[in-house]
């Protein structure tokens with residue numbers, strides 16, 4: 076399968092009060108056609124900044140991409156100007172966000188909003204666009220699409236609005252879909268339906284999908300591979316199956332231990348004890364050492380690289396002989 080997105084050594088930093096915050100720090104991953112990569116982490120881990128970097132939507136200042144490459148089908152899109160990026164967004168790369176009410180325009184019917192992108196990007200006539208919009212609404216499981224196409228966002232339920240957002244995102248046949256917390260704002264039943272829909276569409280449309288979530292349950296449902304982020308770093312990168320079988324990083328293990336509570340209505344993981352260091356103060360040691368039950372002096376002094384362990388990658392000294400050799 077063709078590699079659609081390849082992110083290499085991406086660094087997106089923020090600058091405030093003369094201090095540097097490495098929000099995304101040397102992050103690499105790739106997504107092939109038909110594949111879903113889940114990026115999971117707490118808020119502040121850099122997962123949303125990663126997706127905004129890909130779309131070139133980082134607020135500058137205070138943010139800046141200071142290193143790395145973002146290759147979309149082999150082309151480094153970091154070199155694109157705003158016009159080229161606009162052409163890419165909503166056409167070859169689409170995005171769905173957490174809160175459909177804020178992304179849909181309340182004064183236009185859902186049909187008009189889907190048709191607008193079709194007329195703009197696919198150069199369809201109004202009549203063709205309306206037919207295609209109805210088809211898209213049917214594809215995402217909206218009943219009576221011919222009628223609902225003329226309704227306004229407030230006439231639809233939260234789940235239906237998210238389906239409309241997905242229809243909009245998919246209407247231009249994107250090759251990459253970026254979904255940032257696509258189910259977080261929804262109730263549990265609707266969440267399950269939307270995840271089911273996304274799985275279905277993935278098979279039907281064979282897109283590459285980047286799924287950003289704080290919810291490992293969503294990852295296990297929908298992703299093929301997973302990248303766990305903590306304070307700007309990828310700390311574990313693995314196939315979903317082997318990840319859930321045997322997570323390697325102490326942070327991943329902590330996240331998995333917190334899964335039962337994730338089905339309650341909470342918006343953060345993090346029952347993991349310990350203090351998260353301030354993001355301007357990450358220069359020494361493993362970024363997780365303040366919360367890790369296995370931290371040794373080595374961990375406090377030197378940051379580990381992302382190392383291969385079997386077919387996974389993990390950024391942790393536990394899997395290095397220097398850790399094994401150190402006295403506690």
Ligand code: SF4
Pocket residue numbers: 324325326361362363364365367368369370371374379390391392393
């Ligand atoms: Fe814990 Fe050390 Fe591994 Fe960091 S490197 S996660 S502190 S064991």
Ligand code: MG
Pocket residue numbers: 122123255256
């Ligand atoms: Mg976010």
